[in-house]
Amino acid sequence: MTGEEVKEPKEQQEVTEAKEPEICYKAIVLSGVGGYDKVKVEVKKGVPALKSDEILVRVQACGLNFSDLLVRQGAFGKHHSLGTECAGVIEAIGDLVIDRKVGDKIIMMNIDGGLWTELVVTTVNCTYLMPDGMSFQEAAAISVNYAAAYMMIYDYANLRPNQSILIHMAAGGVGIAATQLCKLVHDVTIFGTASPSKHETIKENGVAYPIDYTTLDYAEEVRKISPKGVDIVLDPLGGADDSKGFGLLKSLGKLVLYGSANQVTAPKRSSLAAAKVWWHKFNIDALQLINSNKAVCGFHLGRTDPDHVAEVIRKLISLYKEGKIKPKVDSVWSFEQVGDAMKHMQEHKNIGKIILVPEVKTTDATTGN
Numbered sequence: 001m002t003g004e005e006v007k008e009p010k011e012q013q014e015v016t017e018a019k020e021p022e023i024c025y026k027a028i029v030l031s032g033v034g035g036y037d038k039v040k041v042e043v044k045k046g047v048p049a050l051k052s053d054e055i056l057v058r059v060q061a062c063g064l065n066f067s068d069l070l071v072r073q074g075a076f077g078k079h080h081s082l083g084t085e086c087a088g089v090i091e092a093i094g095d096l097v098i099d100r101k102v103g104d105k106i107i108m109m110n111i112d113g114g115l116w117t118e119l120v121v122t123t124v125n126c127t128y129l130m131p132d133g134m135s136f137q138e139a140a141a142i143s144v145n146y147a148a149a150y151m152m153i154y155d156y157a158n159l160r161p162n163q164s165i166l167i168h169m170a171a172g173g174v175g176i177a178a179t180q181l182c183k184l185v186h187d188v189t190i191f192g193t194a195s196p197s198k199h200e201t202i203k204e205n206g207v208a209y210p211i212d213y214t215t216l217d218y219a220e221e222v223r224k225i226s227p228k229g230v231d232i233v234l235d236p237l238g239g240a241d242d243s244k245g246f247g248l249l250k251s252l253g254k255l256v257l258y259g260s261a262n263q264v265t266a267p268k269r270s271s272l273a274a275a276k277v278w279w280h281k282f283n284i285d286a287l288q289l290i291n292s293n294k295a296v297c298g299f300h301l302g303r304t305d306p307d308h309v310a311e312v313i314r315k316l317i318s319l320y321k322e323g324k325i326k327p328k329v330d331s332v333w334s335f336e337q338v339g340d341a342m343k344h345m346q347e348h349k350n351i352g353k354i355i356l357v358p359e360v361k362t363t364d365a366t367t368g369n
């Protein structure tokens with residue numbers, strides 16, 4: 001073997017090292033606003049840069065929320081991002097981070113979106129340590145739905161023993177969470193609207209009177225059981241349902257308005273549905289409100305003081321640890337199936353939370369197929 005022959009493999013090795021493949025990761029992005037075809041998986045290159053007060057997280061599971069359907073349809077304008085909650089493992093931390101370490105499993109929420117990605121850089125303040133025994137899927141399902149339900153029921157409506165409540169979309173993410181949180185108060189009567197195929201599940205979850213809103217007038221059904229109406233209505237529907245909910249309230253009752261699901265009638269944004277919601281919008285002036293002896297509250301998680309949101313999420317984690325609440329996962333879908341997962345929600349097929357994962361593992365309890 002000559003000297004030259006010995007040198008050659010060394011050079012080859014150096015060249016190989018220099019060509020080490022760049023790290024790639026997947027992220028769900030919008031290619032525009034509109035139907036299911038507008039959600040795509042993009043492969044990004046390189047590890048996102050980390051500032052000294054930030055952490056790098058490898059995402060394991062993400063929660064799909066109704067608001068993601070509205071973002072895709074362009075209901076909030078053209079520049080909103082999908083993905084407001086996820087769970088994962090910390091892969092790196094900045095020099096100034098003291099209360100998190102590599103390997104910590106965390107829950108993450110950011111109402112501005114951008115969390116449907118395999119790798120994400122964030123600050124510590126929108127993360128929470130996952131308690132023992134919590135799965136990544138549960139962790140991706142606990143922040144938005146439960147925090148919204150908690151604040152509406154306890155901060156706004158101040159639910160107390162022996163009261164009654166009507167929960168719309170009772171089989172959905174917020175609906176399941178709201179029902180479980182109402183059950184923490186003694187002797188609360190829960191009415192819940194949902195498609196009939198979901199009634200058994202919502203009954204098991206704590207709804208005393210499931211109502212098939214698709215064929216029956218829910219206000220009439222409530223009054224058959226409770227002629228005076230209810231103390232609280234949680235209304236994510238908008239349009240004509242807002243006045244109907246207000247009409248169902250007892251004296252000193254509270255209507256909490258927190259959504260406009262009636263706007264969503266097709267894969268693409270329907271101007272007709274939006275106009276219908278606008279036309280039927282609930283109007284009341286101060287004197288009418290006084291004379292009605294009722295309250296109307298508007299709730300928006302993204303407009304709530306972040307310190308309060310953090311406090312509520314910590315409280316929810318304690319409730320989970322005590323076994324008092326448990327997210328119900330409907331199905332698990334891969335990032336590539338995000339359009340189908342959205343369709344599943346939009347076609348009223350979910351019971352509980354829809355989860356997106358970078359890769360579907362064989363150990364996942366259910367798949368969206």
Ligand SMILES: NC(=O)c1ccc[n+]([C@@H]2O[C@H](COP(=O)([O-])OP(=O)(O)OC[C@H]3O[C@@H](n4cnc5c(N)ncnc54)[C@H](OP(=O)(O)O)[C@@H]3O)[C@@H](O)[C@H]2O)c1
Nearest residue numbers: 065066148172173174194195236258259261299300301348
């Ligand atoms: N203001 C806030 O801060 C805030 C925070 C979180 C959520 N929200 C609102 O809360 C509501 C529930 O959100 P979520 O994420 O938990 O969703 P979700 O309830 O899981 O949504 C899907 C379910 O809602 C029901 N539904 C009623 N109207 C629908 C429609 N027009 N299109 C499709 N499904 C409809 C369907 O069940 P059925 O088969 O029973 O009809 C469907 O399975 C949404 O209106 C959302 O915008 C507001």
